Structure formats: C-alpha cells, structure tokens
Amino acid sequence: MLGVMLGASRSIRRCWALPSTSISSTRLVSTTPSSKSENSGSLTSYEQLKKSFWPADRPHIRRKVVAVGGLIVCSKLANTAVPLIFREIINYFNTPLDVEHIPQLVILSGTTVASWVLIYGAARALSPSLNEYKNTLFSVVAQSNIRTVSQRTYDHLLELDLSFHQSRKTGQLSRVIDRGTRGADSILRALVVNIVPTLLELCLVFGVLWASVGFEYTAICGLTTASYIAFTYNVTVWRTKFRKQMNKADNEIGFKSFDTMINYETVKYFNNEKFEGANYSKLLAAFEQGSLKTQSSLSLLNSGQQIIITAGITASMYLAVQQILSGNMSVGDLVMINLLLIQVAQPLNFLGSIYREIQQSHTDMRKLNDLLSNRPSLQECSDAVTAAAPCRGDIVFNNVSFGYSPDKMILRDLSFTVPSGKTVAIVGGSGSGKSTIVRLLYRFYDPLKGGISIGGVPLNVLQLDDYRRNVGVVPQDCVLFNDNVRYNIQYGNTAATQEDIIRAAKLADIHEAIEAFPDGYDTLVGERGQMLSGGEKQRIALARAVLKDAPILLYDEATSSLDSLTEHNILEALNTVSAGKTSIFIAHRLSTIMDADEILVLANGSIAERGTHKQLLSDPNSMYSDMWNQQMSTE
Ligand SMILES: Nc1ncnc2c1ncn2[C@@H]1O[C@H](COP(=O)(O)OP(=O)(O)OP(=O)(O)O)[C@@H](O)[C@H]1O
Numbered sequence: 243m244l245g246v247m248l249g250a251s252r253s254i255r256r257c258w259a260l261p262s263t264s265i266s267s268t269r270l271v272s273t274t275p276s277s278k279s280e281n282s283g284s285l286t287s288y289e290q291l292k293k294s295f296w297p298a299d300r301p302h303i304r305r306k307v308v309a310v311g312g313l314i315v316c317s318k319l320a321n322t323a324v325p326l327i328f329r330e331i332i333n334y335f336n337t338p339l340d341v342e343h344i345p346q347l348v349i350l351s352g353t354t355v356a357s358w359v360l361i362y363g364a365a366r367a368l369s370p371s372l373n374e375y376k377n378t379l380f381s382v383v384a385q386s387n388i389r390t391v392s393q394r395t396y397d398h399l400l401e402l403d404l405s406f407h408q409s410r411k412t413g414q415l416s417r418v419i420d421r422g423t424r425g426a427d428s429i430l431r432a433l434v435v436n437i438v439p440t441l442l443e444l445c446l447v448f449g450v451l452w453a454s455v456g457f458e459y460t461a462i463c464g465l466t467t468a469s470y471i472a473f474t475y476n477v478t479v480w481r482t483k484f485r486k487q488m489n490k491a492d493n494e495i496g497f498k499s500f501d502t503m504i505n506y507e508t509v510k511y512f513n514n515e516k517f518e519g520a521n522y523s524k525l526l527a528a529f530e531q532g533s534l535k536t537q538s539s540l541s542l543l544n545s546g547q548q549i550i551i552t553a554g555i556t557a558s559m560y561l562a563v564q565q566i567l568s569g570n571m572s573v574g575d576l577v578m579i580n581l582l583l584i585q586v587a588q589p590l591n592f593l594g595s596i597y598r599e600i601q602q603s604h605t606d607m608r609k610l611n612d613l614l615s616n617r618p619s620l621q622e623c624s625d626a627v628t629a630a631a632p633c634r635g636d637i638v639f640n641n642v643s644f645g646y647s648p649d650k651m652i653l654r655d656l657s658f659t660v661p662s663g664k665t666v667a668i669v670g671g672s673g674s675g676k677s678t679i680v681r682l683l684y685r686f687y688d689p690l691k692g693g694i695s696i697g698g699v700p701l702n703v704l705q706l707d708d709y710r711r712n713v714g715v716v717p718q719d720c721v722l723f724n725d726n727v728r729y730n731i732q733y734g735n736t737a738a739t740q741e742d743i744i745r746a747a748k749l750a751d752i753h754e755a756i757e758a759f760p761d762g763y764d765t766l767v768g769e770r771g772q773m774l775s776g777g778e779k780q781r782i783a784l785a786r787a788v789l790k791d792a793p794i795l796l797y798d799e800a801t802s803s804l805d806s807l808t809e810h811n812i813l814e815a816l817n818t819v820s821a822g823k824t825s826i827f828i829a830h831r832l833s834t835i836m837d838a839d840e841i842l843v844l845a846n847g848s849i850a851e852r853g854t855h856k857q858l859l860s861d862p863n864s865m866y867s868d869m870w871n872q873q874m875s876t877e
C-alpha cells in the first residue's frame with residue numbers, strides 16, 4: 243500500500259508544462275532534521291539549481307542547456323512573427339490597386355500574398371515544433387538531474403544511522419525525497435517552459451508594438467501585464483491558505499486510510515468500524531471545505547485575470563480604431579495588435595500556479611537539503627583496520643554503559659567476554675537491554691562509556707562495513723522484503739546459488755514448508771512478509787543468516803515464534819551451524835539456551851547473575867532458578 247501511495251505521488255505532472263495532465267495535490271510535510279552536522283553538504287536552492295542546470299562535470303548537459311536556450315529564442319521569434327505576417331495578408335486586401343494601368347501588379351501582388359500565406363503557415367508550424375524539440379532536449383537535462391539527486395539521496399539515507407531511521411516515519415521520509423528530488427526539476431521546468439519564454443515574448447511584443455504602431459500600445463501592454471502580475475500575486479498569496487488546508491486534509495485522509503487498513507485486524511477485534519468511520523468523516527469534511535474555498539478563489543482569480551487582459555486588449559483596440567478612422571493605421575495593424583496581446587496572455591494564464599509551484603518547490607528542496615545535511619554520527623576512523631582476523635577472536639564488553647538518551651541509561655557498567663568459538667546466552671526481563679547489546683555489537687550505536695573489543699581490537703577501530711560482513715544477525719522482528727522466498731533467503735549472500743539457498747533453508751527447517759507453498763521458492767511473501775506465519779518468517783530470517791556464513795552470530799530471540807518441536811529441530815541445526823563460531827543467544831525460553839557456555843542474567847542494565855545452566859540452578863534463590871521454575875511449571 244505504501245508503494246501505491248508513493249506511486250501516486252510520483253505521477254505529479256504540471257498542467258502548465260505538459261498537455262493532458264492530471265493535477266496532483268501538494269502535500270505538506272514537516273520534518274525536523276536530527277543529528278545534523280555543521281550544515282556540511284548543505285546547498286542553497288540557488289546552488290542546487292546551478293548544480294542541476296549547469297553541472298560543472300557534465301559538459302553534454304551544459305551543451306543541451308545552451309541548445310534549449312537557442313530553441314526558446316527561435317520558437318518565440320517565430321511565434322511573434324505570426325501576427326506580423328498576418329498583418330501583411332490583411333493589408334494586402336485593404337490596399338487598393340491601380341489594376342487598369344498596371345495589370346502585372348495584380349499578378350505580382352497575388353504571388354506576394356500567396357507567399358505571405360505560406361510563410362504564415364511555416365511560422366505557425368515552426369514555433370510549436372521548436373518548442374517540442376526544446377521540451378525533448380530539456381527532458382534529458384531534467385531526467386539526468388532527477389536521477390543524480392535520487393541516487394545521491396538513496397545512498398545517503400542508507401548511510402545514515404539506525405537512530406535517524408527509527409525517529410522518522412517512512413511515509414514522510416519518502417515524500418520528502420520524492421518532492422525534493424523533483425523540486426529543482428519543477429523550478430527549472432517553470433523557468434524553461436514558462437517564465438523565460440514568456441518574458442522573452444513580452445520583450446518581443448513590447449518591441450514590435452513600439453516599432454510598428456507606437457509607444458502608446460507598448461505602454462498599454464506594459465500596464466496590463468504589470469496589473470495582471472500584481473493581481474495574480476496578491477490573490478495567489480491570499481488563496482494559498484485554502485490550498486494548504488485542503489492539502490493538509492488530503493494528507494491526513496491518505497494517512498488515516500493507510501493506517502486503518504494496516505490495522506484492519508485491530509479495528510475488527512475492537513468493533514471500532516463506526517469510530518474509525520466517524521474520524522474519517524471529519525477529515526473528509528475538512529477536505530471538502532478546503533476544496534470549495536480553493537475552487538471559489540480560483541474562479542475569482544481567473545475572472546480577475548480575464549478582466550485585466552480584456553481591458554488591455556479593449557483599450558488597445560479602441561485606440562487602434564480611432565487611428566484607423568483618422569487614417570493613421572491600417573486594419574492589418576489592428577489585427578496584429580489583437581493577436582499579439584491574445585498570444586502573450588496565454589502563458590500568463592498559469593502565472594499564479596507557477597508562482598505557487600516555485601514556492602513549494604523551494605520549500606521541498608530545502609527539506610531535502612536538510613535531510614542530506616544529516617551526517618551519520620558513527621564515523622569510521624581514518625586508520626581503521628580489516629576485521630576478518632579479529633572477528634575470529636574473543637568479544638569483550640568492558641564496563642559498557644549506554645542509553646538511547648543520556649538521561650535514561652539502559653546498560654550500566656556491563657562487562658563480559660564471549661570467548662572465541664563459544665556461546666554466551668543473555669536472558670532477562672522485557673526491556674532489560676538485551677537487544678540493545680546486539681545493536682551495540684553490530685555497531686548501530688557506540689557505548690557512552692567503556693568499550694567493546696573484538697579479537698583484542700576496539701570495535702570502533704575496525705572497518706565498519708568489513709566488520710558487519712563478519713557478523714550474522716537474526717533479529718527479534720523478522721521483516722521480509724516484499725518479494726519471493728528465494729530473494730529473501732538469498733539476501734544473506736547475493737552470490738549464493740540455488741543449492742546454497744536450499745541447504746540454508748534445510749538447516750533452518752523451512753525447506754519442506756517452502757516446497758509446499760504454491761510457487762515453492764518463487765512464492766511471494768507480501769508486504770513485510772505478512773503472507774507468512776511468524777514462525778515461517780523467523781525460519782527464513784534464520785536461513786538468510788546461515789547463508790551469510792559469518793564467524794560471529796547474534797540470535798535475538800531467533801526461535802521465539804516457533805513451536806517446541808520446530809524449535810528443537812532448529813536448535814540442533816543451529817548447533818551445527820554455530821560450531822566453531824562465536825555466538826550470542828538472546829532468549830526468553832530458557833530451555834533453548836541450557837547448553838550455552840555461559841548464561842548472563844540481565845536486570846536493570848547490569849549483570850545480576852552469571853554462570854552455566856547448572857551453576858545458576860544450583861542456587862535455588864537465584865533469579866535464574868525462579869525463571870526456570872516458572873517456565874517449567876507453565877510448559
Ligand atoms: N531506539 C530507541 N530509542 C529509545 N529507547 C529505546 C530504543 N530502543 C529501545 N529502547 C528502550 O531501551 C530499553 C531496552 O530495550 P531492548 O530492546 O534492549 O530490551 P530487551 O531486553 O531486548 O526487551 P525485550 O525482551 O522486550 O525485547 C527499553 O526500555 C526500550 O524502551
């Protein structure tokens with residue numbers, strides 16, 4: 243469903259820029275950048291535009307931009323010539339000829355007017371053709387820019403910390419990206435398709451009027467344009483709040499239906515269909531209000547614009563008629579003035595929308611820029627070392643303290659060692675910090691105090707990417723990609739063959755279940771893997787970790803969704819997989835970690851008890867004994 247939402251927002255097209263368009267509402271998103279560095283990488287919108295439009299490293303794009311400029315000039319010259327040619331044709335019919343005395347003149351004039359008609363046709367055809375060619379060339383510039391910005395943003399987001407992603411709503415993030423990448427494109431498109439050609443056309447029209455019929459006409463045209471712009475600007479600024487209200491409601495409607503549908507089961511379990519329906523109805527009413535005001539203010543804007551333009555044309559024609567009557571002007575001039583003004587008014591009809599679009603694009607670009615100026619707080623040191631050899635050594639936590647925020651410590655002075663090739667299990671109450679240990683070990687975060695070392699090398703001295711290649715994780719929450727089973731298992735090692743995949747699936751005790759799926763390994767798992775059961779997802783996540791074949795293995799309640807028999811089968815398989823590897827098992831069900839070389843009992847972020855299963859049970863008052871007895875009595 244998220245995909246559908248993204249797909250919808252991707253299809254934004256500008257009605258003033260492209261024919262046969264659908265108008266997509268502008269959604270407003272507010273984001274507060276986190277972990278921002280000293281604005282590194284931050285560009286002003288002008289710099290961004292310059293980078294997109296005139297990239298220093300891509301001369302072929304700059305050549306295209308020059309060609310686009312040339313085509314705009316040629317197209318507008320041809321366009322402005324049309325009324326001038328038309329004037330010549332009209333004037334021909336209004337010029338009395340002395341046919342009795344010079345009959346050849348008729349033939350000559352006939353040929354001349356026929357030529358004018360042909361030139362008229364050519365000019366009319368040339369202008370849109372050049373314009374379309376310009377659009378084609380400009381698309382190359384625009385698409386290249388969108389591609390570069392999208393790729394840079396995607397790569398950047400994958401570089402950012404887990405904390406950044408945990409603090410963001412995925413939907414909001416994707417909208418900021420989607421809009422931001424198109425922001426520069428929108429502004430460039432507005433400039434190339436509308437603003438620059440219209441300004442050029444206005445200059446040409448002013449010049450032609452001045453040169454051929456006199457300054458008064460240029461003055462009327464100038465005054466009309468200035469009033470039109472002032473009126474459009476003021477009304478557009480005033481009515482923007484209605485559009486914002488409408489877009490906000492539209493946004494909330496989209497989010498509400500998305501949220502309700504993914505929580506469909508919860509709505510049903512609590513019989514809250516009516517409650518949800520009433521909430522939805524309030525949002526629809528707000529949208530309705532906003533959209534009615536938007537429409538009525540649009541009508542006001544359009545009418546005002548038409549009145550101003552019509553007033554300008556009427557004034558020019560009135561003046562022209564007076565001059566024709568007094569014999570100072572031809573009928574052809576009148577037609578030319580009329581055509582020139584009508585022609586120049588056409589692109590002005592979208593001025594308000596373009597102004598709004600540029601404002602919005604500017605905001606979108608700023609938001610994306612804020613996003614790009616976030617830097618990962620976990621940085622690799624310049625003399626980082628490769629991890630393969632250290633990862634075969636001991637894992638040591640030395641007085642590690644950590645909290646997601648400094649005012650709430652989760653782990654306190656934690657010290658333990660997982661000897662190379664051994665298995666340590668961590669147990670403890672919910673929220674005691676077990677998964678946090680896995681996140682620190684995968685170096686999603688650095689400890690606030692103390693340190694972690696691997697094979698005697700501090701973790702922050704290891705090359706991060708290389709280190710992570712050497713650690714296999716089966717996380718607590720197994721989320722799968724919306725693809726088929728094969729893709730999801732192969733994700734552990736993208737170079738794995740079908741045989742490797744099957745071997746891993748067998749070890750995770752999921753091969754037979756997959757074979758029984760309608761399309762076997764090609765079966766689609768649905769969004770976040772929701773078409774599979776919790777246990778199936780968990781076993782696919784296990785198979786994927788097996789495929790990674792890393793020397794360090796971290797299992798965060800890797801078998802919690804499995805029934806006892808499947809769990810028993812997997813644990814046997816995992817013992818084989820883990821043989822010789824350094825492993826940390828986090829588990830609630832103690833029967834799964836009885837064989838661990840050491841068990842740590844975590845309470846309030848510290849190790850309350852430690853020892854083997856036997857040692858811990860030997861003290862009947864230990865927390866471990868309590869937990870064990872409790873679990874035994876309920877199984
Ligand atoms: N990203 C985060 N930001 C802030 N606090 C967090 C974050 N992740 C976890 N916490 C908090 O840290 C504490 C420890 O969480 P952790 O996931 O490590 O617990 P756990 O022992 O694995 O719990 P469980 O057995 O329920 O999975 C919890 O109080 C949790 O609310």
Ligand SMILES: N[C@@H](CCC(=O)N[C@@H](CS)C(=O)NCC(=O)O)C(=O)O
Pocket residue numbers: 256257258265474485536537540543544547590591592593594595596
């Ligand atoms: N003439 C007006 C409106 C032009 C127009 O029709 N714009 C299209 C978008 S390109 C539209 O649907 N606008 C809706 C609106 O402004 O509410 C202007 O200058 O803005």
